[in-house]
Amino acid sequence: xxxxxxxxxxxxxxxxxxxxxxxxxxxxxxxxxxxxxxxxxxxxxxxxxxxxxxxxxxxxxxxxxxxxxxxxxxxxxxxxxxxxxxxxxxxxxxxxxxxxxxxxxxxxxxxxxxxxxxxxxxxxxxxxxxxxxxxxxxxxxxxxxxxxxxxxxxxxxxxxxxxxxxxxxxxxxxxxxxxxxxxxxxxxxxxxxxxxxxxxxxxxxxxxxxxxxxxxxxxxxxxxxxxxxxxxxxxxxxxxxxxxxxxxxxxxxxxxxxxxxxxxxxxxxxxxxxxxxxxxxxxxxxxxxxxxxxxxxxxxxxxxxxxxxxxxxxxxxxxxxxxxxxxxx
Ligand SMILES: [Ca+2]
Ligand SMILES: [Ca+2]
Ligand SMILES: [Ca+2]
Numbered sequence: 001x002x003x004x005x006x007x008x009x010x011x012x013x014x015x016x017x018x019x020x021x022x023x024x025x026x027x028x029x030x031x032x033x034x035x036x037x038x039x040x041x042x043x044x045x046x047x048x049x050x051x052x053x054x055x056x057x058x059x060x061x062x063x064x065x066x067x068x069x070x071x072x073x074x075x076x077x078x079x080x081x082x083x084x085x086x087x088x089x090x091x092x093x094x095x096x097x098x099x100x101x102x103x104x105x106x107x108x109x110x111x112x113x114x115x116x117x118x119x120x121x122x123x124x125x126x127x128x129x130x131x132x133x134x135x136x137x138x139x140x141x142x143x144x145x146x147x148x149x150x151x152x153x154x155x156x157x158x159x160x161x162x163x164x165x166x167x168x169x170x171x172x173x174x175x176x177x178x179x180x181x182x183x184x185x186x187x188x189x190x191x192x193x194x195x196x197x198x199x200x201x202x203x204x205x206x207x208x209x210x211x212x213x214x215x216x217x218x219x220x221x222x223x224x225x226x227x228x229x230x231x232x233x234x235x236x237x238x239x240x241x242x243x244x245x246x247x248x249x250x251x252x253x254x255x256x257x258x259x260x261x262x263x264x265x266x267x268x269x270x271x272x273x274x275x276x277x278x279x280x281x282x283x284x285x286x287x288x289x290x291x292x293x294x295x296x297x298x299x300x301x302x303x304x305x306x307x308x309x310x311x312x313x314x315x316x317x318x319x320x321x322x323x324x325x326x327x328x329x
Contacts, residue, residue, distance in 0.1 A: 052268060052316075056325055059208045059265045059318045066206070066217070066263055067320050069148045069188035077111040080261050081147030083221040087136040087176070091123040116173040127151065127176045128202040140243075141205030141216040144263075145195065148188040151178060152195075152204050163195035163204045208265040208318075218264040218272050220245040222255065244275035246319065246326075256321040267316030267325060274306045275314070278326060285327065286311040 074080045085104050088094050094101065094117040108115050119125045124133040129151070138146050145152065149165025156162075167184040168175040175184075195204040196216050205216030245262050248254045256262060256278065266272045279285050288307045315327025 055210050056318055063263050063320050066188055072187050079110055080221050081143050082107055083140050083143050083219050085138050089125055089127050089133045091118040093135050112172060112175050114172040125176060130202040136203060138203055140219045142203040144219040145204050145206055149186040162192040164192050210268055214270045215266040215272060218243055221261040222259050243272050246275055246278040263320045265318040267318055269313055269316055271313035273311055273313035286314050
């Protein structure tokens, strides 16, 4: 039949056509993959920079809210929250005559003139609710959480730790007691899942809203002719340089926000960096400095020179004295 001849042609067509189609599709597919890869490579930084700008705006808004809370605290007590204070939980602790205790007593008396430093008949008060009676050393971000939020309540559910600020007691002699009775409303109500406690002393700190943030806001308050803080280690470990407040000149000379306070978010890199001079109009806005420049003898942690490279972590820091991240990143 006539139909028996075509199979040879048909076979040729069948054997050539799929090979040609498959080869063409593979090349096309590879080309598409390359084009998509290039597009993704081009788009990712753009997306990430949009996300970063959104985070900067979000953090700036939160810093403004915390600033307002500090201002409300000052309106009531005529002083902003300190950035270093020690608070004994025992009457004996308060009775020692050291410079730290004298300064702490002066601050507490300013806020609560009727404060009972004997803690009544018990002679002790577990202020941080850790089950022991010691001395609380509140540094930087811990001061912010304590004075703006009041005492804290910790809830641990599995691997999740939630904190809640419960204000201070309205008992003028015992503002740091827990239990029933009227309480003050926190000046700032921080989300419960955005607290940290880097040194595990049950005195928490605030984290900013950046996803995956692990380093709390840095807080430094001006008082007694300088920033009221001691050496501060952002990581709680020994591998991190200490953090200094930002100054327009050298270290503690002409600090930014002199007479008030600095609030600093570590940015997306979770690192505060060493801080120090910040000169936005200079070619080197974040210059290096030597350990001899440390602001006071209490700054024992600063034993090495700080290089420009050490300050890389600071370019994305977000503060209450610059309108965007301090290095524009
Ligand atoms: Ca305690
Ligand atoms: Ca802590
Ligand atoms: Ca940073």
